[in-house]
Amino acid sequence: MAVVYILWLREVKKYLRSRPQILASLGQPLMYLLAMGFGLGPVFQKAGQGDYLQFIAPGVVGMAVLFTSIFSGIGLLWDRQFGFLKETLVAPVPRLQIMVGRTVGGATVAMIQGILVLTVCLIAGFRPHGLASVPLALLFMALIAVVFAALGTVIGSTLRDMQGFQLVMNFLVMPIFFLSGALFPLADLPPALAVATHLDPLSYGIDGLRGALIGQSHFGVAVDLAVLGSVAVCFLALGARAFSKIQI
Amino acid sequence: MIRVENLVKTFGDVIAVEGVSFDVRAGEIFAFLGPNGAGKTTTIKMLTTLLRPTSGSITLDGLDPAAKPLDVRRRFGIVFQDPSLDGDLTAYENMELHGVLYHVPRRVRTERIQTLLSLFELWDRRGSRVKEFSGGMKRRLEIARGLLHTPKILFLDEPTLGLDPQSRNQLWTHVRHLNETEGVTVFLTTHYMDEAERVAHRIAVIDHGRIVAQGSPQDLKQQTGTESLEQAFLALTGSSIRDERVDGADQMRQMARMWRR
Numbered sequence A: 001m002a003v004v005y006i007l008w009l010r011e012v013k014k015y016l017r018s019r020p021q022i023l024a025s026l027g028q029p030l031m032y033l034l035a036m037g038f039g040l041g042p043v044f045q046k047a048g049q050g051d052y053l054q055f056i057a058p059g060v061v062g063m064a065v066l067f068t069s070i071f072s073g074i075g076l077l078w079d080r081q082f083g084f085l086k087e088t089l090v091a092p093v094p095r096l097q098i099m100v101g102r103t104v105g106g107a108t109v110a111m112i113q114g115i116l117v118l119t120v121c122l123i124a125g126f127r128p129h130g131l132a133s134v135p136l137a138l139l140f141m142a143l144i145a146v147v148f149a150a151l152g153t154v155i156g157s158t159l160r161d162m163q164g165f166q167l168v169m170n171f172l173v174m175p176i177f178f179l180s181g182a183l184f185p186l187a188d189l190p191p192a193l194a195v196a197t198h199l200d201p202l203s204y205g206i207d208g209l210r211g212a213l214i215g216q217s218h219f220g221v222a223v224d225l226a227v228l229g230s231v232a233v234c235f236l237a238l239g240a241r242a243f244s245k246i247q248i
Numbered sequence B: 001m002i003r004v005e006n007l008v009k010t011f012g013d014v015i016a017v018e019g020v021s022f023d024v025r026a027g028e029i030f031a032f033l034g035p036n037g038a039g040k041t042t043t044i045k046m047l048t049t050l051l052r053p054t055s056g057s058i059t060l061d062g063l064d065p066a067a068k069p070l071d072v073r074r075r076f077g078i079v080f081q082d083p084s085l086d087g088d089l090t091a092y093e094n095m096e097l098h099g100v101l102y103h104v105p106r107r108v109r110t111e112r113i114q115t116l117l118s119l120f121e122l123w124d125r126r127g128s129r130v131k132e133f134s135g136g137m138k139r140r141l142e143i144a145r146g147l148l149h150t151p152k153i154l155f156l157d158e159p160t161l162g163l164d165p166q167s168r169n170q171l172w173t174h175v176r177h178l179n180e181t182e183g184v185t186v187f188l189t190t191h192y193m194d195e196a197e198r199v200a201h202r203i204a205v206i207d208h209g210r211i212v213a214q215g216s217p218q219d220l221k222q223q224t225g226t227e228s229l230e231q232a233f234l235a236l237t238g239s240s241i242r243d244e245r246v247d248g249a250d251q252m253r254q255m256a257r258m259w260r261r
């Protein structure tokens, strides 16, 4: 446990020590919230879909958690580059513990980031439908964070250098975000897009967040929980496997 | 303590290690010497579970690193040739993390961290982040960290690269002390022949992935008919500078040596 804890602590410390980056990483969600929330709001309203700011805020929170968690996993690449990874890989500790410490640390950081963005949303005028919704929302944030921190670990263990990073960004992370229904409702989509959104784990995360925060859910909160939970287990297993195979 | 037979490692068409065999006895200080690119670090990576051999066998304290990595990791400590610190953490935090990873009990940990950081003159800077350190300070911290726990086998891959003479002296005094009092087996590489001559009981010289000579410093001087280990080393490995293409004359010398064996 001490090993898992100290590696978790390392992730959290590194995050808290990078204040400029924290601020910078609030910029993107904020821009989506303001530009889309207020810009597309009238159109959304005319289409009879209600208040777009209310709709998009959970999506923006999910986006912040997605990016932070997946990048924390990819942080493995930096540790490889700067050499610190070797130090943990030769330690007399099961690699599973190292992987769990790192991943849970990354997920924690993503949660903090998600809570910051949620706070920004509240300041911008987002109104969740009651305080009771907060614990469930936190649970969904945690699940999203674990799923994508684990996915980041898979990617970080598999890539050898930063060159593959751009590829992963454009062909994996951005599609996960755009196909998740963070920005549009999942109902009545063209079939191809509907299939894609159903395959995207983030769809269930954001749907769950919406269910918790504004009481609107496409799949149903129970389904969201079940799907995300299973995906989390799968990705953790894949991450552990990939991590145990790293050679330097 | 370490037995290596016919060890081979290839990366694509680069043959980094080409059929290396040697034995390191328990309680011995063993120096693995060779020019840049000879295959020293690659060999150490295979011994320390970071790389799987292409072929050949390794036993380390009776265990195969590829088959029982965790058990092997419980037996050694290592100072890497390349940086392996976390620049965002402080010197103290880097030490602490290492102590936890190696299960050093808290009381011993606190005490030894202070001793070692003081020994390598880093105690006053223990609260600074490592990325603010100079090259020499980072190197000293890597060494202090490597000495935090007492393993059965200690690997030192060019530990003194970029160190001032004072720190070098500290290091070797400490290593010898560990070897004599705790019976730690030491496997080291260095480009400084005076260091090897000073601390090593036995030496293997590796060049182009092959062992070209083995024995005590005395043996090597005798084998080559030279006065110093430095001369013996040059006689064994040629005087061309590595990390560049080997020139014709040197290749001839290599060939000649292969034939002679």
Ligand SMILES: Nc1ncnc2c1ncn2[C@@H]1O[C@H](COP(=O)(O)OP(=O)(O)O)[C@@H](O)[C@H]1O
Residues within 6 Å of the ligand: A248, B011, B014, B015, B016, B034, B035, B036, B037, B038, B039, B040, B041, B042, B043
């Ligand atoms: N990961 C790698 N991929 C390709 N070639 C490598 C890799 N690691 C080492 N090599 C090559 O293997 C040879 C031996 O390297 P190394 O073991 O680092 O030498 P030394 O430590 O003796 O200086 C060199 O030619 C080096 O370029």
Ligand SMILES: [Mg+2]
Residues within 6 Å of the ligand: B040, B041, B042, B081, B157
């Ligand atoms: Mg080397």
